[in-house]
Every structure is written in C-alpha cells, then in structure tokens.
Amino acid sequence: MDEPVKKIAVVQGAPSALVQTLFQELTQRWQASGRLAGVVAEDHGLPDRACSAGYLRSLSDGERYPIFQDLGAGSKGCHLAGDGAAVAAAAVRRDIAAGCDLVVLSKFGKLEAGGGGLRDAFGAAIEAGVPVLTSVSPAYVAAWEAFATPLFVVLPAAAERIDAWWRSLRSPVAAVPAGRVSAHL
Structure with a gap:
C-alpha cells in the first residue's frame, strides 16, 4: 500500500537564494489555480553588505516585511530583525485563518529554531492541516526535525519534483467533501 503524501515539503540541496527564486517562480504559476498564503524571502538589494537577509514578501498582498x-556598507556582521518576521508570521496566520490551499514559508532558520520568526505560522498551518512548502537552513536541521518529524518529506530543489508533490496533494477528487465544489479542481 502506498504511503500517504506528506503535507509538508522541505526543499534542500541548493543555496538559499536559489531556493527562494524557485519558490517565487512556482508561486507565480500556482496563484492562478489556488489560494496561496505565506512569505518568500527577497534580497535587500543593498551593495557591500555581509548580511543576505532582506525582506519577506507576502504571497497574498505583496507586503514586504x-x-x-542594516549595519551599513562594509559591515561584517548580520543582524536579523525578528520583529519583521513576527509581523509577517501574524499576517500569514490571518491568511491561513481566512482559508488557503497552500502555505509557503521561506525558511525555518535561526529565528524559528529559537521559537520566533515564522514558527507560529508553521504551527498554524500544521494545526489547520494545510500543506506547507518550505526550506530549512542546514545549521538548524536538528531543530526542524525536533519540531516537525514525522510530518515532512525532503525534496530536491527541482521545480518538477516540487510540482509533482503539489499535484499529488491536490489531485484526489475524493478528498473534496460531498456537496462542496472546489474552484481549483
């Protein structure tokens, strides 16, 4: 008997910037056929910075968090702004409560491993039973596993494999309750 498809997909095997670009491309395609919630990371675009963290862009309304x-040009340090991630997580939780087919959360990293960042959004999606697409920083795999095992599957950073995962979750017509018509089927 086939094992059920896991509702959380973790994309690994590529640098974070490439994974975020892949998420942006996939979500642009998927938005026409489903209700997406979540945030995808975007670069800050500032020259000569050691920190690659930039913004989280909302998939529902384009808001940037x-x-x-910014410690200035030439800075060797990187300071994450947990407040922006917490505001983004609250917005994603509202979008989940309003109803969605998929939640895309850019990454489970330092902030989430420490109990902050997007962690509440991950929890809200899991509690709501909504599929989640994310990535995990290599340094925080153990924290991720403690948080989400056995709910996830690891996928390579390949659009066709991620698309196949998403299609497998959406395809069963039997999953739609009787009397309910789904706009995305």
Missing part, C-alpha cells in the same frame, strides 16, 4: 537590520 524587513528581516534585517
């Missing part, structure tokens, strides 16, 4: 503290 800063997740970095």
Whole structure:
C-alpha cells in the first residue's frame, strides 16, 4: 500500500537564494489555480553588505516585511530583525485563518529554531492541516526535525519534483467533501 503524501515539503540541496527564486517562480504559476498564503524571502538589494537577509514578501498582498537590520556598507556582521518576521508570521496566520490551499514559508532558520520568526505560522498551518512548502537552513536541521518529524518529506530543489508533490496533494477528487465544489479542481 502506498504511503500517504506528506503535507509538508522541505526543499534542500541548493543555496538559499536559489531556493527562494524557485519558490517565487512556482508561486507565480500556482496563484492562478489556488489560494496561496505565506512569505518568500527577497534580497535587500543593498551593495557591500555581509548580511543576505532582506525582506519577506507576502504571497497574498505583496507586503514586504524587513528581516534585517542594516549595519551599513562594509559591515561584517548580520543582524536579523525578528520583529519583521513576527509581523509577517501574524499576517500569514490571518491568511491561513481566512482559508488557503497552500502555505509557503521561506525558511525555518535561526529565528524559528529559537521559537520566533515564522514558527507560529508553521504551527498554524500544521494545526489547520494545510500543506506547507518550505526550506530549512542546514545549521538548524536538528531543530526542524525536533519540531516537525514525522510530518515532512525532503525534496530536491527541482521545480518538477516540487510540482509533482503539489499535484499529488491536490489531485484526489475524493478528498473534496460531498456537496462542496472546489474552484481549483
């Protein structure tokens, strides 16, 4: 008997910037056929910075949440702005409560491992039973596993594999309760 498809997909095997670009491309395609919630990371675009953290962009309304503290050109340090991530997580929780087919959360990293960042949004999606697409910073795999095992599957950073995962969750017509018509089927 086939094992049921896990509702959380973790994309690994590529640098974070490439994974975020992949998430942006996939969500642009998927938005026409489903209700998406969540946030995807975007670069801050500032030259000569050691910190690559930039913004989290909402998939529902395009709002940008800063997740970095700019220490100036030439700075060797990187300071994440947990406040921006917490505001983004609250917005994603509202979007989940309003109803969605998929939640995309850019990454489970330092803030989430410490109990902050997007962690509440992950929890809200899991509690609501909504599929989640994310990535996990290599340094925080153990924290992720403690948080989400056995709910996830690891996928390579390949659009066709991620698309196949998403299609497998959406395809069963039997999953739609009797009397309910789904706009995305």
